[in-house]
Amino acid sequence: MEFLYIWINEYHGIKKVGLNISNEYRFHFNELERQLSITNSENFIPSFFADSISSLTAIIGENGSGKTTLLRYIVEYLSDGINNHKDEQSIVVFKRNNKIHYFSHFSITITSPNNSIKLEKINDNNKIRDYATTVFLSNTFNPTSYNSHDYLNGQLGKTKNLSTQYLLYADYQNRTGQDAFNTALTYQQRFSSFAAEELIRIVRLLRWLNYKEAKGHAFPVKPPEYLNISLVFSENEEFKSELEKIARAAEKYFNITRNKKNKFLIQVFLASVYHFINEIKFISGPEIIADTYGKVPSLILEYFENNEYKNHPENSVVPEMHDIFYSILRKDQFSILNDRISQMQAFLELLGGFVHTRSVKVSKANNLISVVLTKANKADLEKLVEEYYKTERIAGYVDFYFSHQSEGESSLSSGEYAMLTVFARLNSMKVESRKPLLILMDEAELALHPQWQKEFVYHFVDFISERFASYQVQIIITAHSPFILSDIPPHCVVLLKRGNHHTVVVDSLESNKETFGANIHELFTDSFFLQDGLMGEFSRRKIQDLIKEIGTRDFISLEEFENRFKKRINIIGEPFIKSKILELVADKSDISVIDQIITQRNEEIELLQQIKKQKGNDKNRTS
Template identity: 60%
Template sequence: MELLYIYIKQYKSISKIGINLSNEFKFQFDENENELIVSRAEHYISEFFGANITNLTAIIGENGAGKTTVLRYIIECLSGGIHNHHDENSIVVFRKGTQIFYFSTREININLSSGISKLKRVLNTEDIKYSAITIFLSNTFDPTSYYTNDYLHGQLGETKNLSSQYLLYADYQNRTGEDAFRTNLTYEQRFSAFAAEEMIRMVRLLRWVGQKEAKGVPFPVNPPSYLNISLIFNENEEYKSILKKLQNASESYFNVRKSERNKFLINAFIASISYILNEIKFIVGEDIIKSTHESVPKRVLNYLNTHKYRDTTDKNSIVPEIHDIFYSILREDEYGILNKTISAIQGFLEGLDKFVHGRNINVLRESSLISIELPKANKKDLENLIEEYYEAKGISSYVDFFFSHSPGTNSSLSSGEYALLLIFSRLNSVKIDSKNPFIILIDEAELALHPQWQKQFIYHFVDFIETRFTNHKVQIILTAHSPFILSDLPSNCIVLLKKKDGKTIISDSLQSVKETFGANIHELFTDAFFLQDGLMGEFSRKKISDLIHEIREENRISLEDFESKFKNRIEIIGEQFLKAKILELVAEKSDVQLIDRIIDRRNSEIEVLRQIRNRKKDD
């Protein structure tokens, strides 16, 4: 199914607007004549975005114009969610195969241009609801009421909801099987589940990418190949001495001179003990709890000095023996103060052990960091390790997980890289149970992306969709603010929303250009649709405006006044024409001495131009 047109009679703050979602047809509903006019769009190109992408529409508009509201209306139309909008006079036009259908609760007149086949009316929204798999994706966190239906009532009917708000709740249920929407869950429980699932989604994406690239199918963006795990040690001077003794005793006890992998596990063991010590500063007024935490390194040191352990090789793990050391501490902990903390540490070290002694693992930087080559890692073990990491309180205090493009570095991905990969990873996580077409709806697609990536987003995104969902027809509808998105789309693939007299209206085209595809980005920026007062930042505009006002207020400007009050403020202006005009304004109020200074400056600029001209003549 492909959604072609929606007429919104009344929905929240939007009324009487028609949204064209087809690049092949143009629809216009005349409210007064009760007539839907259908014509062919100019310059239609079949399979323009890809063999399996039926269309891509961008809903672009000013802040508050209603982009997200339109997207939610579409979601409700497609999903038949629990709380329907009850817009009884709405019109929905969609295509299944070669037949175009329309849904309307009332009789309407259909006016077709020549060559367009007759539209068939349907009376049941179920025909819309079950004809496509609807996917809603949003990276924004919407601080809406806890009880808002968008996020707490399942998947919005048949929609697969991939919004951050929804996943924050649903990921807990996915992991535990418990009701995620009850109110007594803590923030930590929700966040840990969400963070773990988000990382697992990214790992699965990157593993899939690695497999595709191994077969010669490149991924549209440069994906990180490694998950680095770095150890964090307590920097408290008070504990440095005992931790150093513990380090030396552990290495001697386990005899790990030839085993970098076991050295890493020892360092993880020491880091976990430093975490236990670090917890002391968060304990208020409980001397017995403080003393129990503080005694841990001494008890471990005593164990290492009074027990013997057989020699180990690279193939043998030291983690079972570390477990025994921890058990000896727990036996002396008569109040069970350390039970949960040590149990969490043991579970995580066990998962870590599987990786340290697996293949494709690099141990680096004095055995305090390991790099896991994602495409070659054991999927189940890696996902279990991530779950252990987020499940246990405090692990993030002594271990850091981060994706990287190279092994052995603390350089993580930028927030923009994460934002881009999250879009792909969430879509990649969708379970496909049928061959129904997809309708993908994305809110604020370019959010957190660098302008260079905004420029590349459509190119990479359609490439990913075409590769990942080869066997499905896909329609894409997204909202955006960016003129970079606009320049990648023909004008018949764009819905422009504006606010006029407090109402949302549809604008057919930009004021300065009729065609958007391949349009100059500066022209799109300077169009009043995006910026009402030019390209200059508001802070600089105000500063320059104040400068001009001050100059105009002066009766006379001496050389001394110019040097102390105006020179530096003029020199930092990057727009040369504007700078020259301000200097002319200064000259009008200056004495001869200052005018000579300005002339000298202009002569220097002219001399530079002469040199360039002469060089070109010689060439």
């Protein structure tokens, strides 16, 4: 199934808007005559984007023009959620099994050139919702609606909701089985579940990539080479000296100066102890920790001083760490955190096995490991992340981040990470076989550097066509970027503007420019994207203030020119504007100021002459 056209009578501030979302046909609804006309798009090219992509439509609009609202309308229309809207004056046209159908609550007349295109009416729009799987993607997060029940309360029905706003709740609820709207939950608890799931989704994407690349299919975006796992030591001034003693005693006790991987595991153990003490403090309060739990550091130190390290056949320090946990922290007085201790032990055990594989490199400071993703067992890595995030609720002691470099800070740009998360979320969803997909993506260019915006459509289409090659896919994206528009043919674009407090669909750019392959700078200059030209608002106002100030003067002395105006004029980058402002100054100045301006102009002319001479010499040498 493919959606072709929607007529919206009224919905959240959008009134009487016709939305062409077909690349193959053009529709126009005459409300007065209740007549829907349909023609073939002259420039339609079958399989233009990919064999599996039936159409790709970009809804481009300025802020506040209603792009997101239109997507929301489509999602709600197709969902069987509890609040799907009842716009009884709407018209929906779609194509299924090579036949075009339409649904309308009222009678309309259908026209086409020579009556060449036939439309069949359906009487039950509920059937439409079963014809395709709707997918909603968005990276936006609105904290003002963070506690809204909108997303988990069934409003979007069976829609595959991959928006950040939804996943912040759904990931927690799916991981814990608890109500995500429980007011006692902290942001940390919700975000930690979301962070864990996002990381796992990316790991699963990388597993799929390894499989595809082994078959000769390259991923459109360079995947990260490493997952770096670094340690976070919680600040704890009360036990600072004791914890430093524990660190020194642990090094001496384990006596593993030659084994970097075991050194790292000891650091993990110490970080978990720091975490444990902070956890107790958070739950019990400073008074109780000082009286009861304050004994933990001294008990651990006492263990190191009074016991000898037992070598283990697997050459790992983890079994000994288990003994320490059991002999000290499993006592009745610490029973309040027994579950958490068990989780720490389980994580240490998994990490111990993982660290001793050949896919792991240890940093010089022994506080970070780099997992070589091409060598790592992704299933084991996924289990490791899962186990850690069971313990990470209040204060984490391990940080996971993807990178192109080992032992360094994350070298993934925000754009690369945004692209990875989009692909990872799409890769993670379960969809019915043979059922068409309608993918709706809001603010496609969000968080992307201009270079990534230029490449977004290419990479997105490449991924969809590879990952969902056996599906029929329709894509609708919203954006406000000429970088996106430059990759979309004009018959695949819906332009929105805000006019008289309602949304208006614009047939084309005011300059009548074509979009596909168009010069991005020229698209920028169109007033559809930027009012008041390409100049930044701050500089525009500064220049306006400068011109106004010069205009208030009857006379500008040399001293005032140099102290008040000269530097402000010199920093202007547009030569024509700078020249005109200097003319304004000259008109209100004496000869001394004009001489200064002439000197400056002569220097500029001399520089141009030198450039001209150099170009002439270069030309003579090549001829």
